[in-house]
Amino acid sequence: MKLKVLIVLVITVFACNSASSKKQTVELSCGQCQFGLTSQEGCDLAVRIDDKAYFVDGADIDDFGDAHDKDSGFCEVIRTAEVSGDIIDDRFKVNTIALKD
Template identity: 45%
Template sequence: MKKVFLILAFMLGATSMNAQEKKAAAKEPVIVEVACGQCMFGMKEIKKGCDLAAMVDGKPYFVEGTKLDDHGDAHAADGFCSAVRKAEVVGELKNNVFVVTEFKLLPRK
């Protein structure tokens, strides 16, 4: 009986994802804009300091799975606190956070 309940709970949880979460949970890489959430996306009310964020469907989400300083000097002219960049990512939205399993910063054009 416990197994049946767990299977039903899992199925209900999987079907309750909203469209935005389903799109962001793709296993294929997608291109998103990334930058400092506070400096470039105006997310000052959520956290203090500088943190990496990604724009998904026009809304910024803080990123887990990689950090701002993992990709160079955030305060350089082309750093995340000074410029919005593009990245190829694989990840999903979980509890209003974009959790990435793959992150490849794309070169500037």
């Protein structure tokens, strides 16, 4: 019986930790144009967290308007956003993005 309770407890702890992604404020922009990422060609959305940039999976650079708009496009400016997600295999797997500016 004690072993069953211990197993359920361990599974619950791991499930709670892996399912949660904390919200954090990050810089959001074009990985190539603004953050200098070179591992893929073209313009792609990226986040910068703790001075390291990661390409984003789960959102497109044009989801927030024209990426080349001179005033607000991600290829032209770095914007601030509140995001939730996880860094997996050196990429940011996004759950939510809310622009702050």
